[in-house]
Amino acid sequence: MSTGECKPMQRLFFALWPDHEVRNRINRLACELPEQAGQRHHPEDLHITLVFLGTVAAGQHACIEQVGGGIDLRPFTLHLDRVDYWEQPQILCLSASSRPAPLISLVQQLWSGLAGCGFKVEKRAYKPHVTLVRKAKKRLHARLDSPIEWPASEFVLAGAAAGEKPPRYQVIERWSL
Numbered sequence: 497m498s499t500g501e502c503k504p505m506q507r508l509f510f511a512l513w514p515d516h517e518v519r520n521r522i523n524r525l526a527c528e529l530p531e532q533a534g535q536r537h538h539p540e541d542l543h544i545t546l547v548f549l550g551t552v553a554a555g556q557h558a559c560i561e562q563v564g565g566g567i568d569l570r571p572f573t574l575h576l577d578r579v580d581y582w583e584q585p586q587i588l589c590l591s592a593s594s595r596p597a598p599l600i601s602l603v604q605q606l607w608s609g610l611a612g613c614g615f616k617v618e619k620r621a622y623k624p625h626v627t628l629v630r631k632a633k634k635r636l637h638a639r640l641d642s643p644i645e646w647p648a649s650e651f652v653l654a655g656a657a658a659g660e661k662p663p664r665y666q667v668i669e670r671w672s673l
Contacts, residue, residue, distance in 0.1 A: 508552045530634060564653055573646065
């Protein structure tokens with residue numbers, strides 16, 4: 497079911513998009529963090545990127561959406577249990593100590609399909625995370641006493657207009673697991 501409209505040139509990515517309850521828990525956690533210089537993510541834009549595609553021409557949208565529609569996996573739960581600071585690119589993020597096998601399979605299936613659309617497969621290890629603050633100045637590494645459980649029953653294709661600062665995201669298409 498399409499929930500948005502693709503623009504001719506748009507930065508696109510596949511992502512896990514939180515439900516209302518998970519979004520509220522993540523936002524509460526972000527608000528409880530020590531004061532951070534930087535750009536806090538808008539609560540409606542919180543997500544976990546599965547595959548970042550970058551700026552995509554309109555002619556590639558059909559292939560990308562076909563890849564999304566071809567995924568066959570069962571729902572799974574991700575346990576977000578850490579707050580980490582990544583030196584490069586200076587982000588404060590919520591992350592998972594372990595990566596469930598279905599999540600890794602989802603990312604691999606997406607990349608496998610996208611290779612047929614002409615995309616270069618990412619070689620770096622996949623690290624699921626929710627960006628909380630960009631251009632963060634304070635380092636913070638902490639294990640959460642109560643992990644946030646994220647039941648993943650769908651994934652999305654989302655996008656932002658190229659050059660939009662700060663970026664705001666729009667869900668373009670949703671697929672159930």
